Amino acid sequence: MNAQCIMVCSGKGGTGKSTVSVLLGACLARLGRKTLLVELDSGLRSVDIIAGVYGRTVYDIEDVLCGRCEGAKAVVPSPLYPGLSVISAPYEGGAVEAAPLGRLLTAMRPYFDFILLDTAAGMGAPFTAASTVADKALLVLTPDPVALRDGKIVADRLLAGGRPQSAVRLVMNRVRRESFGKNAAVADLDECIDTVGVQLLAVIPESRVLQLAGANGTVPPAADPAVVAGQAMAKRLCGQRVPLTF
Template identity: 40%
Template sequence: MGMISMITSGKDGVGKTTVSILAADSMETIGKRVLVIELDTGLRSLDVMSGAYGSTVYDIFDVLSGRCSPEQAIIHAPTPRKEIYVLAAPYKNERVQGEQFVKLVTALGEQFDHVIIDAANHAGALVAASAVSMNAIVVATPDPLSVRDARITADRLRDLSVPNIRLLINRVVPTRIRMGLIPNLDYCIDNVGVRLIGVVPEMDEIALAAAAGRPLPRKSGCRHVFDNIVQRIYGNEVPLAVE
């Protein structure tokens, strides 16, 4: 059985899908076969960020409602990705049926080394993903509103008994922290109240890789940030620093 992890947030648009696909890339480099499921309703971006745009015919709700098989809906992300597969969110707005989702992901967990659920915080997605995930990563930016919503989300995940809940702070600009324009990382960690799993800087390379649907370039200065986050997901101690 592979590992199942969810990546979620309080506020929308803080980088869940970006982190999901770039973490999948780091898992691939350590030999994992990874499936990323975008569990959102009415919106999708994983198809673009994984490079699979235009290849998706079916979505997660087609599978859950029996309109197609998982094999028909799961797309292989194109080269240079080799062992990454995606299951897209639908364009229409539907509510996630928790029981069917748990059954589906449990079965898919037999076929992949890691299933990452990119879970929106609405329409039943958080509850459904929580029911099947061993790890939850709550993504927040250092914006006080994002931090407050991350706290509420972390509390919900605790109520939903997700075993391992961690915080990822994304889009960090150290100069803004030094100038006192945004709260520092201790403020974020203390206010969300869960252990930190990583700090991802605001970088053009990340936005460009996401928009182009490609992994970060090999020489990119921030690849190791995602490699270290993945090591921590697997329980390995990697010192935390603002990387």
């Protein structure tokens, strides 16, 4: 194995990066792809709860990046999603820098098919470190003008580094029928794509079920429309052709 590394970012906070990271990790694992999810959002942990590893973490990403422990010691298998493992963020503090993150990736790539980096909002240290080491970036945005405008700034930054256009993809999250149209702030999906200027990978609908499952640390049912959309997103990342339905 030689894991592909995908960073998940947004610009604006609260667009669903962590939720989509766990959903994607779980769906990749379901396809038989061993996946490691690394949470880089120090102090604002949420992946540990959504992926069910809360209380099982002894070492976190800060311990690994500081050299206090080997990467392998911080890897915790998700009890909810077989095939998905997590390295949690610390409760507080810790700087994320590209060089130690790169060393962690080099050590982990042989053992996984995918490594997902869930970054913090904005373009601070976690974003910069992740964008230095990641092969691909997923921009998780909600269908509102502020998220889209911030997403455009992030996309431009990612592409300015000489990354190919195809290595930055858009995931529209929390989409409802009412998100678009004459009475909404955004006309349609095309407007989202045009504003951000990157290719669309997936549309994840608004789902109360997904939100509750994340809050409670439980597995959302496979038939939930957001999970179905997550599974399609995972298949596309594995090279399968799955039509977009929305």
